[in-house]
Amino acid sequence: MSISIKRVYAAAAPQDGFRVLVDRLWPRGISKVKASLGVWLKEIGPSTELRQWFGHDPSRFEEFAERYRAELDGNPAVDELRGIIAEHETVTLLYGAKDAEHNQAVVLRDYLADHTA
Template sequence: MVYVMKRVYEPEGPGDGFRVLVDRMWPRGVSKSRADLAEWDKDVAPSRELREWFGHDPAKMDAFAERYRAELDANPAAKELLALGGEHDTVTLLYGAKDEHHNQAVVLLDWLADHGADVGRPE
């Protein structure tokens, strides 16, 4: 089993496996049928307050990651997402952010790796 991440705006690929949207808000311009999700896990996303504070500002990424990881440590939904890896060969974490390196999915993927999951690293 492996966890990977990709933008929800990218087309579904044959290796995507179980597709999970990990944003709290639905991405603009994407229909539910086009997203082709298995699950929308709003509860694993950063809190509204943290997301608004971060604002996808790369200068805040380190502080955001630290705060989001603390939220994940206390979040039962994160542990449920970790358990999905035992049920599927591939779990694709979908996110809507434009910046592929400064977003919650990057932090979530690292958190999963730190908790024993096999992850595919973003390029």
């Protein structure tokens, strides 16, 4: 099993495997065809309130990650994503943010690694 992350605006590649968009909002300026998605799992994205509070401010990332992990603890979409991961050898979590180090896909990938048996 391999879980990677990638910006949805980057070109799809065969090594991406099954592509899952993990943003609550559809990314601007990209068509569903160009996104080349397996599934859009918007329910797994951070809540609107948390996303707006974070505002992609790197100085808030640590607290954002803590709050988002708490949301994931009670989110049924996590089980849905685990099922997707179990069905595919490689899964790529797609995100729209410009910052590759400070976004929800980073937190989600690490959360899954920490909470997988």
